[in-house]
Amino acid sequence: MEFSSIEQAYVFYQTYAKKAGFSARKGGEHHVGGIIRSKYFVCSKEGHKPQAFDDNYSKLSKPYKRRNRPSIRTGCKAQIKLCSTDGVLFKVDKFVQSHNHSFVCPKDMHLLPAYRHLSETQEEMIWELGTLNLGPVKAFNIMRKRYGGFENVGATKDDCKNFRARIHSYIGQYDADMVINRLTDKKKFMVDYSFFHSVDENKRLTGLFWADGLCKRNYAEFGDVISFDATFKTNKYKMVFVPFTGIDNHCRNVTLGAGLLASESIESYKWLLQSFLNSFGKQPNVVVTDQDPAMKQAIEAVFDKSRHRLCMWHIMKKLADKVEHQLCNNEDFKRRMCDILIMIDFGLTENKWLDDMFGMRSSWIPAFYRHEPMSGLMRTTSRSESENHFFCQVANSQLTLVEFFNHFDGAMDIQRFNHRKNDHISRNTVPDNFSESTLEDDAMKIYTRSIFADQQAELQGTLSECLPIETKIEEPFLRISMKDWKAHGDGLLEVCFKKGEDVIALCTCRRFEQYGLLCKHIYFVFKMFKVKEIPNKYVMRRWTKDVAPNDLNNTFDITVDGDDAHKKAKEVAYEIMQTGEYLIGNLIKDFDHLLIVRDRMREMKEMVDELRITKPIDPKFDRYSRLIGYEKPNTDEPPTVRVPTGIRNKGRGSHKRIKSKKEKIISLKGKRGRTCSHCNIKGHDIRTCKVLKGEATAAADKVANKEGRKRRAIQLEKDPNLIDEEDEEVETGDEEEFEESDEVEDSDFECEDE
Template sequence: MSDDTGTHLYTPQVVEQKKPNVKQEFQTIEEAFQFYNAYARECGFSARMSTSKRKKGTNELIWKQFVCFKEGETNEHYQKKEKHTVQRSGERNRGLVRVGCKAKMTVVKSQTGPNWIVSQFVEEHNHALASPSKIHLLRSHRVVSAAKRGLSQQLSEANIPMCQQIRVLEIEAGGPQNIGCVEKDIRTYGQRVRDEQKDNDAELLIEFFSSEEEKNPTFYFKYELDEESRLVRCFWADPFARRSYHFFGDVVVFDTTYNTNKYDMIFAPLARVNHHGQTVIFGCALLSGETTESFIWLFNQLLDAMPRGAPQVIITDQDPAMTKAIAQVLPSTCHRYCIWHILNKFAEKINTMVYRDNYHWFKNIICNSETIEEFETSWAELLKNSNLGDNTWLRQMYEIRNKWVPVYFNHIFNAGMLSSQRAENSHAFFKRYISNKNSLMDFIVRFNRTINHQRHDELVADHIDVNEQPKLKTMCPMETQMVKIYTKRNFIIFQGELFESSAYFLSCTFEDDESMFYSVRKASRSCSSRNRQLKYNKLSDSVSCSCRLFNFNGIPCRHILAYFRIKQVMFLPSEYILRRWTKSAKIGEVWDNNGQEMKDHDDMSLVTRHASLSRACSNLIDDASLTVEGTKFILNEIELLRGKIKKMNGDGMTMPETTSKRSTKELPSINNPSHVRSKGCGKRFKNPKEMLVSKSRLCRECGLRGQQHNKRNCPRLQERSTMNDQDINSNSASEDDDLTSHAGSNLHGAKRS
């Protein structure tokens, strides 16, 4: 047997061993085809199933034929069409494969038993056979194994494109010819899986959540359907998130994002800040609309799921539906708007020239006012001086000032957050893994991957706190005390305040029976520093500062630390140590409303068992693969172990964990959600003022920006040049008059002479 070059490639002894024989028996049709396909691989051709016959009456299969992939002829009508038709753009240009090859193997059902008997075998081919280097390209020898399917799915979850997945498989297999399939096969498999999920995507999602609930009763999820049984909203929170909310759920950042799934359902994560200052998601929802009804449902689920109840502070954007829902469901929660979004709107809402001259004054008044009276007086004065008293947007912002100006809420703990940018940063993080092409199940799988990444970062920070200690800057006992209590991030903030406190001094300004008031000033006054006011309460033995940093951030400010230094308080009192910023913030048991303890993970869960076995096997493979003998030994032992495990599971000694005890029949019929058109969808067009700022050039003459305004056509420069031209013309006219008069006098003199 030879290939297309005529050289002998296949060992006759091997081919003879694989060759089918007439009257050879097989137990099943599949076994017969596998045998013929293995023979085809040795020879260098691809096999496929061909015609079959069934018994009349019973429709029982009694005859089957396997042929070479070049068997038969291409349809004559198709050939004529190809000869006389010009190929259109984008039309597939498929070559002709079938050349009437007669090689085949026929099997018939045995009349005395269930076996199949080879009744005919034709060996000869009328075409060249493939060489061993091209066998992996033949269709019947390309198989996407279960291992490759699993690996491809894992790589897809990490957003690795298909072309790079093939490179990984090539490295793993030792070359593209050893993969066992081509890129097209893996793409086809992925498309087939997506097609299977197309009609029952929402049902698979609810099945997955039901499975998680069965594995761990403290997993929480709820969903709602509309009149057409379409999924309209869904909320979920795992035990780790619910337990974490108990410790860090005092301040919540809530923001919606889009383009996370192919239905454009709104992804609404609830974020918080842990004791390392990291943004972590503790609850999520998928909504089919940004309506008040949807947000009311979501916040009610938050109250039902989380063990500590309503948050103390929630930060959102200026969405009216969101604002109305929070006022109704969370009346005791301090609702704040993101100050960053509002400050960015100043450039859009006021005149460009006025914005340039007054924005820094607006920002200073908003961010640095210490009292409400100071803010309101300075605001009114600035509006008067800038002639912005009639600006509608500024008037509206002033009416809701208690929701975004810090002086109105900095007496409440806000974990140091003024904006919702932490939530937006988490959106950017999610978009590394999630796209608007994902199905709901793809979204959940990738979302879980990102959550695990976030939680691993928290684990790394915990590890650093246990094994590393920041360097000390002073010999102060308070610094030595707090380096053991605070996490690294919070200690560095505290250390900076403690170091700066040495530059401040106090002077008593007033004293009565209950309080003492101090003025705190910096030793070297700068134009940016201002005196702060400290109040010492004699009854409660506590001190507070007018900067309110401790109330807002939870870490003592430099002014309070200066007071402790002067009063020789060596160690920070416990009332100034907020537990949520300490290393022991997460220590303690947490119970849900049903009396069940919430743990980070179930010790006996399938995931935990799988992880422990994976680590053990990985170490074993690393050692065994160093030698050929070790590899063979491990392979033999693995086969023996697999047989024992299958027998163990089959005998019912250890019941395998099912994905869900509730079958799809017990769940209501759930249709996929309809596509959502969100408030933030569509292309955003810039207003003229934004275009003016973004596209205009800077004039080096007057320092302003303007559309079609630069040094060449600056009005100020043109005005100056016009004035210069007038001066030049007037000077030229006077010079001409002098010349004329001088010339006239000469002329008259000449005449006289």
């Protein structure tokens, strides 16, 4: 028997071994003049495990523990020997068939190491599922369900975990360097891509900021009010992740850029905001953050033209801890929270926290932002909290920077797909016109579905919630006073209106100035004076359907290399998989045609097996580079940018957080006990009640009755109208019982005196 190559002979012997019930491995070889003259393929159980000798002098100072790993070697002599005279053709010179061990059951062949390997498709599946925060074990379980059993996967969960470990080993110390090189290529080749990074004196990464062309387009349309907040546990180096969040034309979150920081210092935030400003070219109107002092100083230094707004929710949450609970629930106190006299009237002049909050009231009280354009869009950092939660769903604290960026790109794809889907719904669906007015029809054509729902509610409010009081003529304006039944306070409002071609409408509620959307009061006046369409000056582009073109995602989603053969091969592979699923889905009930498809695919599989023998195998590092999309530098020199180390931020890894008073009270109270709804005794419920089952003793009955009477007495104190004849009898009996107990206590005291 002759073979054209050693690899062909090895595949042949492996196939024979698999059918026989054992596994093979490559043995020794003999060279003459640089040509392989002989080659051995042996049974995997050939030889014996080398005996290890402990050398205490070569060990480290700490105790050394050797892994107790079993051996498969039994000294088996089964082998095949190949010989060649020219190094081209190889003939079988010797074949030993007998083994000194039992063969493996056919059902367990997939457990032998020689037949356990992950294909490129499976490796890619594990990597892609990892971008959704699904680990290798979950990926293995998905594959075994998809392939129809453990034996059909061709690997075990340990192989999947080892693959992830090899990826981490491949990245190694070049993690930051690979990310910097990749982002540099994107900045060079992608349209309008921005990227900045900073390092310390030891060349360790301290900061990253990036934003693509679509982020910049979104900022140009939706960057009037932004929010940002730091979140943790997104990478193994403990760098904080800082996404910048805005509100799109569907009133959904949109990411305008993002950064990674090694510390939350003032200088770090200054560098991040300066990078943001260099990328986008203009400052936002309003910036919403929490009360972080480093953020505050950085915003004042870099965004000097922006209005900084503090999160109102965080301040009001702290209020319960800073003042008494009863005072916090006082309606008059809540209403006058922003009044200067509140400190005197409620005796809070010595409360330092309230004094500080009052001093910075212009940074968080809504009344101070009534004249700030679009300031009503964000009052709290809830948008940032939602954005952090969204990204943390696809990230974890064990990710390398390479993995983090792949996860981030996957999350951005999800967000942009949802935006595209909302655009499609807005362009291709027609909502109901409840009021049947021309204004509602015009709003339907202009606004997205979510914004139209808001305007539709305002138009409906003109029918039942607005009542005109009087109209004053001040040429060329008309002042219409009206009452809004659902407005806060007295509900009195005034609309200043000018008729004609250049319609002007201003309302004292200032909804248009703060949100960019007309209020019900202006719509009411429009109906009064027969205005058929919404004036163009009162249609803000940021809320319209066509603010972002439908093909915008494709415009900026270009590859660095347009002739990437690997990308084209993946597209063909996806098409093949989709075709296979289509055939299975349509022929699953047609067994005969399904067999025909299977037989043809088997023929193609045999053809591929023959090609695989002659085709050289790609080095695994090349496969890893293609898989993760990042190239490792072809050098043994240290990385240009080193990974950060020793990072410890204030919100990460600490289990000694200072608890509020409310949390302390809840923890001291402990777990709430169960109370039976039948006997009113604590410690059990109605399912295990012995009184209900008739198993209770007389003492238990007495305790149950006593507890029940106490509960009934509490109810009667709250509502005396519940007293009936039975309650009067019970109360009388209780008094007599208490009187008897008092007499017994008196007699006891008399005995003690004697």
